[in-house]
Amino acid sequence: MDNFQQPTHQPAGKKVAILGGNRIPFARSNGQYANVSNSEMLTAALNGLVERYNLQDKRLGEVVAGAVIKLSRDINLTRECVLSTALSPQTPAYDVSQACGTGLQAAFAVSNKIALGLIDSGIAGGVDTTSDAPLGIGDGLRKALLKLNNAKTNKDRLQALLSINPKDLIDAPQNGEPRTKLSMGDHQAITALEWAITREAQDEFTFNSHKNLARAYDEGFFDDLITPFKGLTRDNNLRPDISLEKLASLKPVFGKKNANPTMTAGNSTPLTDGASCVLLGTDEWAAANGLKPLAYLTYQETAAVDFTGKKGVKEGLLMAPAYAVPRMLQRAGLTLQDFDYYEIHEAFASQVLSTLAAWEDESFCKERLGLDKPLGAIDRSKLNVNGSSLAAGHPFAATGGRILASTAKLLDQKGSGRALISICAAGGQGVVAILEK
Numbered sequence: 001m002d003n004f005q006q007p008t009h010q011p012a013g014k015k016v017a018i019l020g021g022n023r024i025p026f027a028r029s030n031g032q033y034a035n036v037s038n039s040e041m042l043t044a045a046l047n048g049l050v051e052r053y054n055l056q057d058k059r060l061g062e063v064v065a066g067a068v069i070k071l072s073r074d075i076n077l078t079r080e081c082v083l084s085t086a087l088s089p090q091t092p093a094y095d096v097s098q099a100c101g102t103g104l105q106a107a108f109a110v111s112n113k114i115a116l117g118l119i120d121s122g123i124a125g126g127v128d129t130t131s132d133a134p135l136g137i138g139d140g141l142r143k144a145l146l147k148l149n150n151a152k153t154n155k156d157r158l159q160a161l162l163s164i165n166p167k168d169l170i171d172a173p174q175n176g177e178p179r180t181k182l183s184m185g186d187h188q189a190i191t192a193l194e195w196a197i198t199r200e201a202q203d204e205f206t207f208n209s210h211k212n213l214a215r216a217y218d219e220g221f222f223d224d225l226i227t228p229f230k231g232l233t234r235d236n237n238l239r240p241d242i243s244l245e246k247l248a249s250l251k252p253v254f255g256k257k258n259a260n261p262t263m264t265a266g267n268s269t270p271l272t273d274g275a276s277c278v279l280l281g282t283d284e285w286a287a288a289n290g291l292k293p294l295a296y297l298t299y300q301e302t303a304a305v306d307f308t309g310k311k312g313v314k315e316g317l318l319m320a321p322a323y324a325v326p327r328m329l330q331r332a333g334l335t336l337q338d339f340d341y342y343e344i345h346e347a348f349a350s351q352v353l354s355t356l357a358a359w360e361d362e363s364f365c366k367e368r369l370g371l372d373k374p375l376g377a378i379d380r381s382k383l384n385v386n387g388s389s390l391a392a393g394h395p396f397a398a399t400g401g402r403i404l405a406s407t408a409k410l411l412d413q414k415g416s417g418r419a420l421i422s423i424c425a426a427g428g429q430g431v432v433a434i435l436e437k
């Protein structure tokens with residue numbers, strides 16, 4: 001199978017600079033932000049960015065953000081949040097949604113307009129809460145209410161009311177695939193088994209994520225990337241004193257029917273609340289506003305895999321980045337080893353490890369990617385150097401902004417270099433990008 005047949009295009013035109021970023025500390029679900037809405041969190045992240053980069057009263061080209069789980073009243077959540085900030089109310093804004101890839105996809109939307117010369121600046125972002133999740137009325141209740149509304153006699157009305165079953169009252173959002181009814185974790189457990197990812201490797205990977213994030217906080221790396229919010233100054237999922245012994249003692253929570261289940265609450269991301277955003281612009285706009293480009297967003301790619309196996313090979317739900325990255329590398333004329341940093345979203349430790357295993361695997365690279373040899377191994381010391389989602393948490397749509405802002409800062413600190421960003425998303429999708437300085 002050749003996955004490189006479809007022509008993809010790097011938008012020609014203006015360079016797109018990442019000028020800064022901001023987020024609020026991420027909080028475990030039903031914790032510190034239990035009573036805080038998406039709207040309040042995204043507004044706080046945006047306001048922090050506005051303040052840090054003196055954007056008060058500025059009319060930006062566009063603000064694009066989104067949430068994976070939205071209340072139905074939040075028809076254009078991003079626009080409402082922009083109106084609550086000190087930005088000029090003449091700044092247009094709209095929502096996008098692409099599961100966990102939302103934040104990065106929002107940055108693509110802004111950057112493509114900048115590259116085309118249609119706008120000169122913009123903000124991309126994302127927010128999610130699983131604490132303040134929307135509840136709809138269940139199908140059973142909805143149908144009974146419709147019946148009640150159309151009833152002509154008291155008998156019909158009574159029958160409609162009696163048809164209501166308590167279990168049909170509420171329709172809550174599920175963290176699972178609608179087609180398979182499996183949770184993200186149970187899907188990933190199948191992939192982990194397929195790639196023989198051990199419990200020890202997952203726990204060690206998780207340990208490093210927490211240690212790296214804790215060190216980065218202690219070194220002040222996040223001082224100009226995070227605005228304290230509701231009493232939090234750091235992500236409250238972070239465990240600086242994490243131990244391999246404690247990780248090893250946790251019970252498996254996903255793939256429990258497997259012979260040897262390996263995925264636990266420790267080596268999976270927690271359900272999380274939070275928001276993030278990044279400021280993008282042309283070199284000219286940056287100079288006119290006294291800002292310095294941290295890095296440039298140079299390549300982007302989105303891929304999707306058939307996780308149902310309906311039309312051929314059944315692929316792992318979270319394996320789309322394994323396809324998106326080589327496609328982007330080919331277009332950029334780069335190898336997997338040509339990077340100073342790798343920022344791979346840690347949906348689950350085993351997801352990152354499965355993707356790395358696939359890139360090292362000869363038959364996967366030849367048969368599924370259509371390459372003549374494996375992409376090969378990466379230098380693990382360059383991977384998620386300041387921690388990632390396992391430690392920070394993963395408020396779905398906010399992860400893209402978190403990664404973009406910290407990766408741009410890493411490249412700026414280094415002075416020059418190149419970073420690969422990869423985010424897996426529900427629906428069998430993968431959103432990836434290259435940042436350069």
Ligand SMILES: CC(=O)SCCNC(=O)CCNC(=O)[C@H](O)C(C)(C)COP(=O)(O)OP(=O)(O)OC[C@H]1O[C@@H](n2cnc3c(N)ncnc32)[C@H](O)[C@@H]1OP(=O)(O)O
Binds near residue numbers: 266348424426
């Ligand atoms: C594209 C994508 O990104 S897909 C990914 C999308 N996200 C998801 O699917 C979210 C997946 N995560 C979840 O569903 C939930 O967080 C779960 C099921 C993993 C865990 O939920 P819970 O059981 O509520 O977790 P909880 O926080 O209570 O942790 C369970 C135990 O593990 C312990 N624990 C969790 N992490 C760690 C750790 N790193 N080190 C030590 N102990 C830990 C907790 O302290 C707790 O111990 P206790 O029972 O003694 O209090």
